[in-house]
Amino acid sequence: MNKFLLAVHVLAAIVAIGPVTVAASMFPPAARLALAAPDDARAVETVRLLHRICRVYAVVGVVVPVFGFATASSMGVLGDGWLIASIVLTVLAAIVLAVLVLPRQEALAEGGGTREATVRLAMFTGVFNLLWAAVTVLMIIRPGSTTGV
Template sequence: MLLEHVLLSVHVLGGIVFVGGSAVATSLFPRYAPALDGEGRSRDVAVALHRITGGYAVFGLIVPLVGMIMAGVQGRMDEIWIIVSMVLTAAAALLLATQIYPRQRQALADPGDGDSARLRQLSMVSGFYNLAWAIVVVLMIVRPGSGAGA
């Protein structure tokens, strides 16, 4: 029982701090990324948000790892809400690693290359990333098919 409480605490705190931090950073980055229009832009803020996106994403790996350990300890790995959450987590990680982080790096390296359209696309991809995490949170609360209810 104590182990489950520790795992749940680490899982929830990691989700709030690391996943939440990367979600906020990915959402804010396009607003501050350098662009030709220059209005409301700050390269320093964008660089900080890019670092947060990458750093918190790495530390955020503890969230699904601890979640899977906890689900295994509880014997819940076959429940649909766990499986769907793992698929969505993998999709979010894939978006972050292959789309968001590289596009942020590109926007910092070359701010004048199709800036507004590129930043709108980055905003859209970041929105999908955040939507995936929002659905995972709802699944963690509702736990459909768990037999235990909420």
């Protein structure tokens, strides 16, 4: 059962979190293009599409910690420091996404905002991506793991 839960957890992370990190990273430059050429329907639609991808996959991404908790519980590692750190970083990443990234994307996708807003958004997106990178590293290294790494 551990292997199944772990496989679903990893696949969910790849399928759900991957698109959010990529689309969120693509959003600020696409928004700058749309702001520079507001009559360019393709640029505006690209911004809306990237925001929709981020919103949808953020919701789908809830599956990742659900299966993460199930996996950790079945492996008996819920109290391990590396897992607690991962949980804290995951919560921070979710907050950054929900409070700092998605609302700013929405404002820009609706035609509001400035070039400076895209710069701030790019910074928050970078923080979100760094948090997920840290979680990924913790999941791979897992202090005290039996992999010998």
